Amino acid sequence: MTLEEIHGQEPVPADHDWMQGAGKALHELLVSAQRRGCLTAGVYESAKLMNVDPDNVAFCVLATDEEDEGDIALQIHFTLIQAFCCENDIDIVRVNDVAKLAAIVGPSEESGEPRDLHCILITNPNEDGWKDPALEKLSSFCEESRNVNDWVPTITLPE
Numbered sequence: 837m838t839l840e841e842i843h844g845q846e847p848v849p850a851d852h853d854w855m856q857g858a859g860k861a862l863h864e865l866l867v868s869a870q871r872r873g874c875l876t877a878g879v880y881e882s883a884k885l886m887n888v889d890p891d892n893v894a895f896c897v898l899a900t901d902e903e904d905e906g907d908i909a910l911q912i913h914f915t916l917i918q919a920f921c922c923e924n925d926i927d928i929v930r931v932n933d934v935a936k937l938a939a940i941v942g943p944s945e946e947s948g949e950p951r952d953l954h955c956i957l958i959t960n961p962n963e964d965g966w967k968d969p970a971l972e973k974l975s976s977f978c979e980e981s982r983n984v985n986d987w988v989p990t991i992t993l994p995e
Contacts, residue, residue, distance in 0.1 A: 858977040859993050862929065864970040865895065866940050869958045876959065877941060878952035879913045885957055886920055895958040895971060896921050896928040898988070899937050910954060917955060918988055927978040929991045936993040 869875040874894075876885050886893060898914050921928040931937060937953045958971070981989035 858929075858974060858989075858991050861970040861973040861977070862897070862931070862991050863940060863993055865958060865968060865974060866897075866937075866956070868968055868970065870941060874959045875941065876957040877955070879910070879917070879955045880952070882917065882955040882957045883913075885959070886917075886924075889959075890920070890924050890926075892959045893921075893924070893926050893957050894960050895974065896926055897931055897937075897956040897958075898928065899931040899934045899953050899956070901932070901934045904934075904954070913955070922987065927975050928988050929974070929978065930988055931991055931993060933993060940993070 866875065876882055882896070896917065898917065900910070900914075904910055918928060920926075934953050937956070938950065941951065941953060941956070943950050977991075978989065981987070
């Protein structure tokens with residue numbers, strides 16, 4: 837049983853603008869991180885990075901579509917990633933539209949093939965930290981969500 841199952845999924849007591857702001861901030865963060873080379877996509881690739889350099893991970897996005905809901909292996913991976921992120925104070929959100937993520941992030945630069953976008957990590961590009969306004973806005977959003985026991989809030993990306 838997960839913490840979410842124990843406490844239930846209580847919605848964040850915020851207005852629609854706050855949720856849209858979080859979606860816009862996530863879009864900006866993904867674009868900025870990709871431009872800086874600070875984006876790792878894929879469940880396996882993310883797990884490797886968290887194992888090697890967890891202190892460098894700044895943010896985590898878990899993404900699913902309706903057809904992924906029945907994928908037990910993916911849900912187990914998500915549970916382990918969520919636990920790791922919570923233990924290491926890494927902010928984490930869910931997105932329920934992999935197609936929108938694919939439109940933002942695009943295919944792999946090396947091969948041009950579609951990437952596994954079920955897990956995306958944003959890392960710090962250097963030792964002195966990365967001060968991105970979108971990252972700060974999302975961190976505030978996650979903190980507010982945790983205050984109402986929503987440990988992994990769901991964000992809707994803008995159209």
